[in-house]
Amino acid sequence: MIRYFSALSVVVAAFATAILSISCNRPKAFLREEGMIWNTVYHITYESEKDLSDSIISTLDMVGKSLNVFDKASLLSRVNESDSIEVDDLFRRVYEASLCINEASDGMFDPTLSPLITAWGFGPGHKLSADTTAIDSILLFTGIRKTHLNGNMIVKDDRRTQFNFSAIAKGFGCDMVAEMMRRNGVENYLVEIGGELTVSGHGPSGDEWKISIDRPIQTDTTEIHDSNAIIQITDCGVATSGNYRNYKKTDKGIIGHTISPLTGRPVSTDVISATVVAPSCMEADGAATACMAAGSEIAKRMLDTLKYEGMLILSDSSTWMTDGFRLMVIEEASVPGNKVRN
Known part of the structure; x- marks a missing residue:
């Protein structure tokens, strides 16, 4: 904190x-x-x-519509329900940064752990379960390296792979508001x-x-x-x-x-x-x-x-x-x- x-x-x-x-x-x-x-x-x-409160709110709303895992209408939620879908620039930027950190950390940072996060009671649904067989089966379709960008399309090797950018999206939200600030001088x-x-x-x-x-x-x-x-x-x-x-x-x-x-x-x-x-x-x-x-x-x-x-x-x-x-x-x-x- x-x-x-x-x-x-x-x-x-x-x-x-x-x-x-x-x-x-x-x-x-x-x-x-x-x-x-x-x-x-x-x-x-x-x-x-000048007061930029309206611009702050609209910027945060824009980030949320793209990356909020708790919003069923967000782009990220639609990605999680698809095997291939076109993404926006916000998703692409966070995805590419995640790939970089994933590589530098020997794979220890990974935004495709959404089903595991939920299974342990921290994600959407908050279902706490430590069943070994269930956890091991989820690992079969987690891993950002099992996904890739093809132009503006995010493609998943397994449709069940889901993203949760909670570990990076707040920081990105800060950056987007900062970019808006700079555009306004x-x-x-x-x-x-x-x-x-x-x-x-x-x-x-x-x-x-x-x-x-x-x-x-x-x-x-x-x-x-x-x-x-x-x-x-x-x-x-x-x-x-x-x-x-x-x-x-x-x-x-x-x-x-x-x-x-x-x-x-x-x-x-x-x-x-x-x-x-x-x-x-x-x-x-x-x-x-x-x-x-x-x-x-x-x-x-x-x-x-x-x-x-x-x-x-x-x-x-x-x-x-x-x-x-x-x-x-x-x-x-x-x-x-x-x-x-x-």
């Missing part, structure tokens, strides 16, 4: 609807929009002379959807954006926010993935929401939480999920291959950072027993 801070004092979420810039040379106002989309909350802060903005975010330029204080990254605390509530580190960044996307907030309790123990594409079962690796900074939030979102599924050794290689920056919080109470990520850190929490490694 990521929270974001004003360089002046407190959480940006405490800003009023419009925050006037402190500089006399900038007559523009920092405006704020927030709402619900895809069963999560979004917060957007941007400097502009907005240079300074922060777009956050469900904890994933895209930033550009500077915040109301004139400094780059300050982002607080939560320390993993497993809890039944989402109200606990204990900062592990604060980074200062701009012109990039950042995402954090972890099982400590999205899990289910069963009579056999806790089941995390990250599913292994290899075993078809909830994965348990040495990575408790992964934060990734990348050129786009779509890339950061997918890569953070891949880090959770792959474990630290593959995650480190993937970040190096893709030239992303990242921080991994590991099960032995240590924190690993890329050299570039460490340069972004402006404040780090002092946690008993925590060791920092590069």
Whole structure:
């Protein structure tokens, strides 16, 4: 989970609807929009002379109509019911990014796990089932490499293969709103959807954006926010993935929401939480999920291959950072027993 801070004092979420810039040379106002989309909350802060709320909503609706797995009328839902169908540019961009991350993560990021996600109680239908025979049979038709693009057509080797872009779509939504902002001449903005975010330029204080990254605390509530580190960044996307907030309790123990594409079962690796900074939030979102599924050794290689920056919080109470990520850190929490490694 990521929270974001004003360089002046407190959480940006405490800003009023419009925050006037402190500089006399900038007559523009920092405006704020927030709402619900895809069963999560979004917060957007941007400097502009005009209100872009209608454009924000229409952009998010456009992304949802293409990629929302919970919308039975979306393009993605139609893809899941077909063996071959024409897709739009939004689907293509997310599909191609998923292929790239899939390859760099040794197959540990895969958006075709929709039937498995549902089987474990996290996707549409929420049917919790750990029947070994059923899981093994589902693995026969999962795998993004069992699909391909032929022009504008997505083609599946097996009609039963289904996509779920939930691990990358929120990040892509941030990027699409950011693209809309730039088309409207907005240079300074922060777009956050469900904890994933895209930033550009500077915040109301004139400094780059300050982002607080939560320390993993497993809890039944989402109200606990204990900062592990604060980074200062701009012109990039950042995402954090972890099982400590999205899990289910069963009579056999806790089941995390990250599913292994290899075993078809909830994965348990040495990575408790992964934060990734990348050129786009779509890339950061997918890569953070891949880090959770792959474990630290593959995650480190993937970040190096893709030239992303990242921080991994590991099960032995240590924190690993890329050299570039460490340069972004402006404040780090002092946690008993925590060791920092590069």
